Amino acid sequence: MKKNILVIPGDGIGPEVTTWGKAALEKIGEIFGHEFTFEEALMGHAAIEVTGEPLPDETLEKARQSDAILFGAIGHAKYDNDPSLKVRPEQGLLKIRKELGLFANLRPILLFDELLQASSIKPEILRGTDILFFRELTGDVYFGEKTRSEDRNTASDLMIYHRYEVERIAHKAYQAAQQRNKRLCSVDKANVLESSRLWRETVQEIAKQYPDVETEHMFIDNAAMQLIKNPKKFDVVLTANLFGDILTDEASQIAGSMGMLASASVGESTGFFEPIHGSAHDIAGKDLANPLASILSAALMLEIGFGLKEEAKLLVDTIDQVLKEGFRTHDIADQNTNRFKVLGTAEMGKLVLK
């Protein structure tokens, strides 16, 4: 198989973790005889520094021409501390999602047995959990009109959904549920929001086409609670952009750490694969970041982007093996025992490749 992969390292710990996601793809190419070629491009703060734009045209052009994109992380404290800045790193990520039509963000909550202890949640609550989130990614309050009054004292964002936006992601989520445990939980706030009532109505309609899947509707506040109270009860979770952002970060505690979760954004064409963690500037460049989410992003690219199941499985199994042998990065090591061999970013990356 021949594939042209665009690597966008981004900001903060992005570059140091993406190195290992890319290396994993190269290694898989070697082992299975695929021809993966790589290009690089800038996005976020890294791009603003060089071009003044969070998403330079050149990056977008390269993205359109690639078969898949491996992304690192975005964001920088400078912008977080100064809300008045007009050009912001995150605009690059939002724009590329919109331009490439990446409307479905898949976030599997993959639980490595070895990491049951790394979570703040009790192992007996976690064991057996297997959730696949479908987060809508190109609509909602993320993309609705933003306003700021002239006196700067009033600000607004429009939370808006169109029926077709809900339909297309609902179909994807139901189809996935059919391949899994045939349960789908749609999360909204229909008791308060009109956009959620449209969401709920639409999902109710689509549900009729998938009678083999059991549908449940849950309010976001309740879902945020149930997710940690009893994560096993969820199979596929379908939700809007903002609610999905919140729920999937919360769910990272199920997997033991943010450093272990990858996501796939798909839609109209090229798929986009990234860790769910952020740019974590506080630990950037210190060899402390966990490269496993980037390697798992590579695995998602192989599986979802290219349909290479065996190749993806080899990466996941290798990570499982490394964890079983007691190797950990800082974020997933239990500080209170000597049971683990704690590695830096690069050592962990090398070990998995070996």
Place this chain on the structure above:
Amino acid sequence: MKKNILVIPGDGIGPEVTTWGKAALEKIGEIFGHEFTFEEALMGHAAIEVTGEPLPDETLEKARQSDAILFGAIGHAKYDNDPSLKVRPEQGLLKIRKELGLFANLRPILLFDELLQASSIKPEILRGTDILFFRELTGDVYFGEKTRSEDRNTASDLMIYHRYEVERIAHKAYQAAQQRNKRLCSVDKANVLESSRLWRETVQEIAKQYPDVETEHMFIDNAAMQLIKNPKKFDVVLTANLFGDILTDEASQIAGSMGMLASASVGESTGFFEPIHGSAHDIAGKDLANPLASILSAALMLEIGFGLKEEAKLLVDTIDQVLKEGFRTHDIADQNTNRFKVLGTAEMGKLVLK
């Protein structure tokens, strides 16, 4: 002290738990020689059934005339399953919040030592947690304009904040932080939302007036994660209406159960006190609900509404005692042991009063 208290039992388990909140107030009145008089009024589904309105004028009138309001719960599955219904129970709750100017919703996450085991989170993560949430309650996407296109295919809700709305609740939160551990975490999504950028800017300004309080700004996705990863790091959490709705429900797992949490809504005049749990129709009328959140709502009324600290403490201490003696309602009993004496709603209510 003479006080006129309005009791609004509401829907679902509302009436059966509110009975005990009210009884607790009566008992405290007896013991301490306060003259508490009570009136009742309808709201929510219960009010729609009788008057066609979720908040009848008569209820609002009584509310304005009372010194404090004890509320139960709101909502009914009928409306949740049919998003097209125009008159909805929740409108009653939203309207009374707005009409009474209840802009600050205080949700203390009170951890009873005895309930450390009832949570899905590990006891060693929880121990020592003490968080006070300030949720803004009369702005945000809850109250912004709602639209539905004529073809019904597009729906929107306006997420909107005015600077004064952020300022007034920020002051309250900072003042509370000064009385506590002097740390305040403001939660927003300023990397994406304009309304959050206004929120962050405003909090940054107000922060300067409280130099003794340490301020942190956190994105909502990260906060949803940190809250269960390391709840002890939070002291006062200040956030918008929607984010607060989600975070406080999630935080109920810290307290072991939704059935243990109460909230106080305050602002321009009469305070409004309610459990954070919902109407839970599935267990309504079955004597399964936990009355402790309603009794704790009564305690908040005594403390925050009337400044009666000693009286409030007696209620909290009594609940602590009852838990120490091994009594539990279903939601906080560990099903796997015989260590607990599991009680129904009424038995638990009676026990606390005794």
